[in-house]
Amino acid sequence: MRMGSFGEELRMERLNRGIALEKITEVTKISQRHLVALEENEFRVLPGGILNKGIVRGYVNVLGLDEMDWISRFQRAYVASGQLLDDDRNWIEFAANVGRARVRPRDAATERLKWAGALLLLLAVAFAMFFAVRYYGFRSGWWPTVVPGREMVNARIIHGTGIWLPNTGSNLLRSVTK
DSSP: OOOOOHHHHHHHHHHHHTOOHHHHHHHHOOOHHHHHHHHTTOGGGSOOTHHHHHHHHHHHHHHTOOHHHHHHHHHHHHHHHTOOOHHHHHHHHHHHHHHHHSOOHHHHHHHHHHHHHHHHHHHHHHHHHHHHHHHHHHHHTOHHHHSTTOOOTTEEEETTTTEEEEOOOOHHHHHHHO
């Protein structure tokens, strides 16, 4: 069975769904003159450029058809019709390139996940470095002098352990140092 032209197929889809052209015009605000031109394959009547693609998109969305499939069918029919203007050829080429260059939502989510993982790794490394410097700073005795608000005036460092205690004169300090 031979398939009809783009316009005939589009018209048959509309009639099978029982949708009037007036309803499509009401919903999409597309001129009925352009909708009729689309169904009759009179592509020169259409405004041209990227607007043609928008007209097809609006029409098929009202019918509940697959947008990408019908736009590509329209573009093939438009090119095959011989009514294609040079400007429209450039727009069709441009639209095809934009479609290829667009980042898919799944790719964008994967990219965000990669960045989030890298950020978490960076935070973990920074956290580990902080505690490593702090540990070795206490071991060598210089950390308490770096931290603001910690006075070393009345403090004693227990040699060899990196522990410092305030000099209170208690027996605890004497028992630890002996």
